[in-house]
Amino acid sequence: MTITNEDELQGIKLIGRIVANILQAMGRAVQPGMTTGELDEIGRVLLEREGAISAPQSMYDFPGATCISVNEEIAHGIPGDRVIAAGDLVNIDVSASKDGYFADTGATFRVGTVRPALDRLCRDGKRARQIGIAQVSDGRPLSDIGNAIGRFASKRGYTLIRNLASHGVGRSLHEYPDEIATWPTRHDKRRIHKGLVLTVEPFLSMGGHLAGGGDDGWTLYSEPEMPCVQYEHTVIATERQPVIVTLPG
Numbered sequence: 026m027t028i029t030n031e032d033e034l035q036g037i038k039l040i041g042r043i044v045a046n047i048l049q050a051m052g053r054a055v056q057p058g059m060t061t062g063e064l065d066e067i068g069r070v071l072l073e074r075e076g077a078i079s080a081p082q083s084m085y086d087f088p089g090a091t092c093i094s095v096n097e098e099i100a101h102g103i104p105g106d107r108v109i110a111a112g113d114l115v116n117i118d119v120s121a122s123k124d125g126y127f128a129d130t131g132a133t134f135r136v137g138t139v140r141p142a143l144d145r146l147c148r149d150g151k152r153a154r155q156i157g158i159a160q161v162s163d164g165r166p167l168s169d170i171g172n173a174i175g176r177f178a179s180k181r182g183y184t185l186i187r188n189l190a191s192h193g194v195g196r197s198l199h200e201y202p203d204e205i206a207t208w209p210t211r212h213d214k215r216r217i218h219k220g221l222v223l224t225v226e227p228f229l230s231m232g233g234h235l236a237g238g239g240d241d242g243w244t245l246y247s248e249p250e251m252p253c254v255q256y257e258h259t260v261i262a263t264e265r266q267p268v269i270v271t272l273p274g
Contacts (some may be wrong), residue, residue: 026195028220028261036126040077041259041270044119044130049070051091051119052134057111061093064117065104066072071143072121079208080127080198081118087243092118092131099236099253100189100245101226111137114147116255120198127198129224133254142231143252149181150229150265151252157191157207157227161260161267163219167202168210174227175209186253187229188237189245193260195222217262222270226257 027035051068052078069090072079081087087101094102094116095109102116109115120129133147153174160169170191178185191205202215228236233247247253261268 026193026222028222032114036124037128040121041128042125042274043075043077043123044121045127045271045273048119048130048132050118052132053133053242055109055115055136057109057136059109061095061104061107062191065089065091065093068119077121077123080122082196092207093142097246097250098244099247101243102239103243109136109160110203112149114143116258127194128259128271129194129198129257130259131226131255131257133256134151138241145256146231146252148254150256153177153227153229154225154256154258157225158260158267159264161266163262165203165217167215167217168213170225171206171208171210178229184232184234186230186233189228191224191226193223219262219264221262224257224259226255228253228255
């Protein structure tokens with residue numbers, strides 16, 4: 026989507042704030058002993074309260090209001106009976122629509138104290154996302170996002186999952202430009218333009234390179250199986266600094 030007027034801008038900002046607030050509420054609620062299904066129920070209730078519609082449910086018939094992935098699961102985890110334990114990494118992805126506008130956000134939460142290497146991975150995952158966001162500006166190549174993230178990942182000794190990409194968003198959950206690499210690439214000649222709405226969501230890993238599917242048809246796992254984190258914002262390109270719409274408030 027490309028923002029062309031104030032009504033569109035306010036519509037995107039509203040749903041962005043809603044999914045951001047729900048993500049933070051779910052993150053605060055995570056505790057050892059609860060199931061991922063119980064955590065998802067918190068998200069479902071909050072979405073309903075805001076008059077928002079779960080995007081994965083409405084568009085893809087996903088069996089949950091949100092995606093919750095624990096440890097070896099890196100994306101699209103189905104909420105259910107899995108019990109969250111101390112030391113886990115829990116990724117929560119919240120995407121939804123309201124009044125025809127979509128926004129998408131996600132983060133990886135530590136449950137209690139985690140191993141130092143995992144704590145570092147989480148901190149650097151946030152940094153990777155912000156480095157990618159800093160490349161979003163009118164006229165710049167889309168490939169600048171992945172190239173900048175790739176330089177950071179390489180310097181810090183990480184790998185990037187190379188088949189889970191950022192994407193356009195706004196009037197649908199996934200729209201043009203699709204498959205925006207968050208890893209280094211030389212072949213994408215597309216450019217960012219003012220008003221473009223997109224996600225920035227690198228998957229930073231301690232050795233994984235690809236995401237592979239499991240038996241349930243939804244959950245994705247790192248290949249090879251190594252720790253991985255994801256942090257995601259929905260942003261709007263401007264002539265200067267991008268507008269991050271998935272900030273709580």
